[in-house]
Amino acid sequence: MQLTLATHVLHLPLRDPFRIARREDDRQATTVIVELEAAGLTGIGEAFPVAYYGETVATVGVVLPLLAEALGGLADPPTDAATARAWLADAATVMADTIGGHGGARAGLDIALHDLVARGLGLPLWQLLEAPATVVPTDFSIGIDEPAVVAERAARAADFPALKIKVGGAADLETLEAVRGVFAGPLRVDANTGWDQDEALRLVPELERLGVELIEQPFPARALPQLRWLQERCPIPVVADESAVTIDDLEALTGVVAGVNVKLAKCGGVGPALAMIRRARELGFRVMLGCMEETSVGIAASATLSGLVDWVDLDGNLLLARDPFEGLVMDAGRHWLPGTEPGLGLRWREDDTLS
Ligand SMILES: [Mg+2]
Numbered sequence: 387m388q389l390t391l392a393t394h395v396l397h398l399p400l401r402d403p404f405r406i407a408r409r410e411d412d413r414q415a416t417t418v419i420v421e422l423e424a425a426g427l428t429g430i431g432e433a434f435p436v437a438y439y440g441e442t443v444a445t446v447g448v449v450l451p452l453l454a455e456a457l458g459g460l461a462d463p464p465t466d467a468a469t470a471r472a473w474l475a476d477a478a479t480v481m482a483d484t485i486g487g488h489g490g491a492r493a494g495l496d497i498a499l500h501d502l503v504a505r506g507l508g509l510p511l512w513q514l515l516e517a518p519a520t521v522v523p524t525d526f527s528i529g530i531d532e533p534a535v536v537a538e539r540a541a542r543a544a545d546f547p548a549l550k551i552k553v554g555g556a557a558d559l560e561t562l563e564a565v566r567g568v569f570a571g572p573l574r575v576d577a578n579t580g581w582d583q584d585e586a587l588r589l590v591p592e593l594e595r596l597g598v599e600l601i602e603q604p605f606p607a608r609a610l611p612q613l614r615w616l617q618e619r620c621p622i623p624v625v626a627d628e629s630a631v632t633i634d635d636l637e638a639l640t641g642v643v644a645g646v647n648v649k650l651a652k653c654g655g656v657g658p659a660l661a662m663i664r665r666a667r668e669l670g671f672r673v674m675l676g677c678m679e680e681t682s683v684g685i686a687a688s689a690t691l692s693g694l695v696d697w698v699d700l701d702g703n704l705l706l707a708r709d710p711f712e713g714l715v716m717d718a719g720r721h722w723l724p725g726t727e728p729g730l731g732l733r734w735r736e737d738d739t740l741s
Pocket of ligand 1: 576578602603627628647
């Protein structure tokens with residue numbers, strides 16, 4: 387396959403500062419948009435680099451050409467859906483065999499290939515994947531800040547069916563009380579590795595009282611005995627995110643936590659995420675589908691799988707002051723609607739300038 391690759395590094399301001407327990411305020415998201423051309427077809431993808439997982443714009447810039455070169459050994463994309471699905475799985479394997487880790491870079495090419503192949507077949511991507519048309523609505527995430535500021539943002543987002551509140555800051559309980567004062571729906575909390583065992587034990591009864599639906603990643607990624615200790619004492623599901631990067635992490639998490647958070651930018655794209663969701667189901671996990679601060683390219687690709695999970699947390703593009711793409715549509719119930727256009731159904735906004 388003759389393959390042409392173009393990349394665009396975008397620095398996108400966020401609507402509100404976004405702080406999580408394991409890093410300082412984010413005021414802008416930096417992402418890499420991938421454009422592919424092969425066999426007369428084009429596709430768009432997103433490689434979102436997360437330093438915590440070992441990726442930066444510089445590593446993505448080095449890894450993408452390596453992956454593209456390896457993919458050049460594949461035949462041209464097939465022209466029937468069943469063979470195309472197998473071809474996409476082969477492409478993901480080629481990339482995983484080329485370099486370990488680098489899930490963001492691999493996702494950039496994997497998403498672009500899915501878009502390209504689905505466009506070639508004239509099918510919306512969710513249809514090519516035979517994913518359900520009935521999807522779970524997304525929650526909305528709010529970063530760590532003063533309790534009154536978090537509550538004000540929660541009030542603004544009160545039409546979402548659930549809110550995900552980042553914790554692991556100085557005033558978690560006060561923050562959740564303030565949010566509860568303005569929002570009656572399910573609250574999910576995400577400590578991004580920021581709690582210790584004493585803190586968790588102190589907070590659990592309060593979280594139960596406040597009707598918290600799940601606790602995401604209270605302890606560091608490798609602290610599996612501590613995660614198990616908490617889940618044994620806590621009726622609220624504990625969900626692994628930083629501990630659940632790829633499908634290979636799942637086995638060790640069985641009997642440790644109730645759920646896992648699958649993200650395309652961690653595991654390497656649509657194909658690896660689909661495989662990870664299926665394996666997680668086999669192992670009895672409840673599943674969240676999450677995201678980074680991606681544009682609607684990463685979010686639309688993720689959203690194709692949002693009928694396959696229990697909890698959807700696909701709001702990265704909503705955190706941006708301005709999404710450079712259009713075509714992804716959300717209904718009033720906060721479902722990302724399965725598209726009708728081929729592929730991801732996205733295009734650059736007309737007035738957008740590439741950087
Ligand atoms: Mg998380």
